[in-house]
Amino acid sequence: xxxxxxxxxxxxxxxxxxxxxxxxxxxxxxxxxxxxxxxxxxxxxxxxxxxxxxxxxxxxxxxxxxxxxxxxxxxxxxxxxxxxxxxxxxxxxxxxxxxxxxxxxxxxxxxxxxxxxxxxxxxxxxxxxxxxxxxxxxxxxxxxxxxxxxxxxxxxxxxxxxxxxxxxxxxxxxxxxxxxxxxxxxxxxxxxxxxxxxxxxxxxxxxxxxxxxxxxxxxxxxxxxxxxxxxxxxxxxxxxxxxxxxxxxxxxxxxxxxxxxxxx
Amino acid sequence: xxxxxxxxxxxxxxxxxxxxxxxxxxxxxxxxxxxxxxxxxxxxxxxxxxxxxxxxxxxxxxxxxxxxxxxxxxxxxxxxxxxxxxxxxxxxxxxxxxxxxxxxxxxxxxxxxxxxxxxxxxxxxxxxxxxxxxxxxxxxxxxxxxxxxxxxxxxxxxxxxxxxxxxxxxxxxxxxxxxxxxxxxxxxxxxxxxxxxxxxxxxxxxxxxxxxxxxxxxxxxxxxxxxxxxxxxxxxxxxxxxxxxxxxxxxxxxxxxxxxxxxxxxxxxxxxxxxxxxxxxxxxxxxxxxxx
Numbered sequence: 001x002x003x004x005x006x007x008x009x010x011x012x013x014x015x016x017x018x019x020x021x022x023x024x025x026x027x028x029x030x031x032x033x034x035x036x037x038x039x040x041x042x043x044x045x046x047x048x049x050x051x052x053x054x055x056x057x058x059x060x061x062x063x064x065x066x067x068x069x070x071x072x073x074x075x076x077x078x079x080x081x082x083x084x085x086x087x088x089x090x091x092x093x094x095x096x097x098x099x100x101x102x103x104x105x106x107x108x109x110x111x112x113x114x115x116x117x118x119x120x121x122x123x124x125x126x127x128x129x130x131x132x133x134x135x136x137x138x139x140x141x142x143x144x145x146x147x148x149x150x151x152x153x154x155x156x157x158x159x160x161x162x163x164x165x166x167x168x169x170x171x172x173x174x175x176x177x178x179x180x181x182x183x184x185x186x187x188x189x190x191x192x193x194x195x196x197x198x199x200x201x202x203x204x205x206x207x208x209x210x211x212x213x214x215x216x217x218x219x220x221x222x223x224x225x226x227x228x229x230x231x232x233x234x235x236x237x238x239x240x241x242x243x244x245x246x247x248x249x250x251x252x253x254x255x256x257x258x259x260x261x262x263x264x
Numbered sequence: 265x266x267x268x269x270x271x272x273x274x275x276x277x278x279x280x281x282x283x284x285x286x287x288x289x290x291x292x293x294x295x296x297x298x299x300x301x302x303x304x305x306x307x308x309x310x311x312x313x314x315x316x317x318x319x320x321x322x323x324x325x326x327x328x329x330x331x332x333x334x335x336x337x338x339x340x341x342x343x344x345x346x347x348x349x350x351x352x353x354x355x356x357x358x359x360x361x362x363x364x365x366x367x368x369x370x371x372x373x374x375x376x377x378x379x380x381x382x383x384x385x386x387x388x389x390x391x392x393x394x395x396x397x398x399x400x401x402x403x404x405x406x407x408x409x410x411x412x413x414x415x416x417x418x419x420x421x422x423x424x425x426x427x428x429x430x431x432x433x434x435x436x437x438x439x440x441x442x443x444x445x446x447x448x449x450x451x452x453x454x455x456x457x458x459x460x461x462x463x464x465x466x467x468x469x470x471x472x473x474x475x476x477x478x479x480x481x482x483x484x485x486x487x488x489x490x491x492x493x494x495x496x497x498x499x500x501x502x503x504x505x506x507x508x509x510x511x512x513x514x515x516x517x518x519x520x521x522x523x524x525x526x527x528x529x530x531x532x533x534x535x536x537x538x539x540x541x542x543x544x545x546x547x548x549x550x551x552x553x554x555x556x
Contacts, residue, residue, distance in 0.1 A: 005468060006365030013362050013442075016435055017384050020395030023404060034403065077291055084288035088281065093288045099295050106540060107496020109513040113520055113533045114302035117309050120319060137298040169280045191386075198388035201498045205520060215390045222394050222503065231398075234391040241386045245379055254378050255371075 021238060028231035046232035056229065059217040060236075063197050066132050066213060071192040073136025075185060078143035083177070086151045087169075097144065104141035111138050112205040119206055126210040131203050135196045142195070143188025150184030151177075183252045190244050198237065303537075310530035320527050328531035337515070337532065344511035345539075347426070348495035351433035355494075356487045358434070359441040360479065364471065366442075367450045378446070384439040393503035396432050397423060400504075424506045432500035437490050448482060481550055488547040492540050512536050 028046055030039030050056050081100055085093040103111060115138075119130040154177065162172050200215040208216050214233060221230050248254070310328055312320040331337065366377050384392075399405040400422035407419035422428055452475075460470050476483075498513045512532055519529030 005471075006361045009358055009361040010365045013358065013438060014380075016431075016438075017380060020392070020399050023398050024391075024395050027398060027404065077294060080287050080291040084284045084291065087284040088288070090285075090288070092292075093284075096288055096292045096295065099292070099299070102295075103299055105492070105544065107492060107513065107536060109496050109498060109516050110303070110306070110533050110537050110540070111299075113516055113529060114306040115298075116520060117526065117530065118298075118302035118305055121305065133298060137295065140295075169283065194386040198386060198391075200388060200390050201517070205517065208521075215388045218388070218394065219390045219499065222390070222397065230394060234394060237391060238383070238387055242379070242383045245382050245386065249375070249379060254382075255375060 024231045024234050024238075027228050028235045030228060033227065046228045047236075049229050050232045050236065053229075056217070056233065059212050059214045062128070062211060063214040066128065066135060066203070066211075067193040067196040069132045070135035070139065070196045071189045073133065074140045074192040075143050075147075075189045077136070077140050078147050078188060079181075079185065081140075081144060082147045082151050083173070085148075086154070097148075100140050100144045102141075103138040108138075108199075108201050109205075112202040115202065116205045126207040128207070128211045131206050131211050131213075134202060134206055135199065136192075138202060139192045139195050142191050143185075146188045146191070147181060147184050150181035154180050187248055187252055190248050194241055194244055197240070306530050307534055309527055310534045312527045312530075314525045314527050316524075319524075328528045331528060332531050332535055340510070340512055340515055341535065341539075343509070344495050344513070347429065347433070347501075347509065347511060348491050351430050351437065351494050352487050352490035354430070354434050355437040355441050355490050356483050359438050359445055359486075360476075360483060361471075362438075363442050363445040363449045364475065366446065378443075381439045381442050384435070385443065389436055389497065389499040390503075392435050393432055393499045396428065396435065397503055400428055400431075423504045424509075426505065426509050429500050429505035429509050432504045433494050433497060436497060436500065437494055440493070441486055441490060444486065445482075448479070452478070485547050485551045488543050488550065492543055495536070495539070 026039055029042050029044065031041035031043035031045070032039065050060075078100070081093070081096050084090075085097050111134075115130075115134045116125070119125050119127075119134075124130040158176060159172065162176055167175070197213075198215060199213075200219055203211070203213050204216050204219070212220075214237065218230050218233055221227065309320060311324050311326070313323040313325055313327065315321045366374060369377070400407070402408060402419045402421045405422070407416060407422060410416035411419045457470050457474050460474055461467070465473075495511065496513050497511075498517055501509055501511050501514050512535070516529045516532045516536070519525045519532065
């Protein structure tokens with residue numbers, strides 16, 4: 001069906017996604033200190049500042065540490081919940097699964113305020129561990145859903161065959177379950193890491209004054225007089241995000257993961 | 265586990281059940297401690313008294329809720345409902361038409377859109393806000409472009425404004441809605457649409473008379489989901505909106521970090537939680553009716 005209205009909307013959306021990125025890219029390689037587009041002279045100085053200035057470097061490292069550790073927590077938790085549900089199909093494990101969908105359904109500000117009060121009461125306010133744990137728990141929903149698709153692909157015959165041949169549950173898990181769900185595990189890991197690296201509100205409310213992640217630093221910079229370094233930082237971010245996604249697209253059929261297979 | 269295989273199937277199964285039960289219990293405990301307890305604690309704090317010197321005083325008072333029902337915060341609430349509602353409807357309408365167009369593209373372009381949308385979904389709202397800030401600015405954005413083209417003599421920044429905030433909110437929400445709608449649009453039953461087209465109905469007419477009614481319950485449920493998502497966005501109102509556009513989310517964060525009035529912030533958050541739950545119930549009612 002050739003729908004003109006659809007095409008027009010599609011072009012508008014493509015413009016809305018791509019134009020800002022082009023502008024940021026332009027600003028990030030411009031020589032001028034104020035934000036202008038198109039750039040009058042080219043320079044890589046803002047990237048240099050980003051990668052040499054200790055303040056920016058610290059924010060980048062903090063962000064990466066939080067993202068990787070939070071993604072590990074998230075994926076392990078999602079794996080535990082899915083494994084229990086797959087093995088027992090009990091009402092309790094179903095309930096735990098639905099509980100895991102909860103954080104995604106609530107506005108982040110509510111989670112953020114709850115978490116910040118909680119950590120303050122425990123005396124962990126301002127500690128990086130608090131940010132890591134909260135990110136890990138709050139972003140569990142996506143790996144939870146992605147892994148459940150992986151577990152659904154494990155057929156009963158394989159499991160029964162392994163059990164008939166005397167595989168213990170641990171061996172069954174190691175030799176059959178784990179290899180089969182590995183791509184889903186990695187996709188879940190990548191997605192949580194990406195979300196965590198980009199998340200502002202929760203990180204800021206839990207310990208933003210002390211643990212300054214890259215989005216917090218960018219936001220503060222934009223709010224209180226910004227320099228083109230912000231554009232360079234944003235480009236670095238977009239680069240990492242798109243790179244990781246392209247990698248994921250190579251290891252797993254993205255369209256199928258999104259449920260878009262037409263030939264069924 | 266130390267169990268010899270083949271020694272007794274029943275005991276293996278029993279210990280396996282116990283082990284998986286423990287796994288389930290452990291994951292529940294983690295979610296309870298780090299997700300449910302903070303929420304419950306927030307509700308408790310909303311009844312505490314603010315302490316100008318520190319965090320709060322343990323008490324039981326309705327003072328914070330009384331403040332909430334003063335006209336100022338009720339106004340903020342109505343304003344939040346309005347901006348989230350308008351942007352949610354815009355997001356779903358645009359996404360619907362865009363998705364119908366995408367599923368008719370070649371597989372290669374579909375993959376392009378999937379990666380583009382996933383990237384947009386993953387890119388920090390801080391960066392999305394920042395990029396629109398530049399795109400709407402007089403020195404580097406659309407106003408500057410119009411000036412260069414000679415269409416606008418006296419260019420002004422288009423942000424902060426209500427419109428700029430809406431654009432930001434739509435950009436945030438649209439990738440999610442499109443990614444949810446894509447599989448539904450790709451796998452839909454097209455027989456009626458094709459029949460209508462063969463009989464000579466114009467494409468737009470087919471969409472409005474056939475596709476749209478079929479998708480209506482999904483679209484309504486998505487609008488409500490988007491509403492919840494967009495009412496919680498913090499960055500767009502602060503970066504692209506005027507102070508008079510600031511939503512409940514901004515107020516909550518402001519109470520928690522700026523004014524150090526945590527109990528009032530908690531009360532605002534509880535009010536928002538109640539709104540969220542009501543909208544979620546509406547949303548499940550809508551999708552239930554589809555099953556009947």
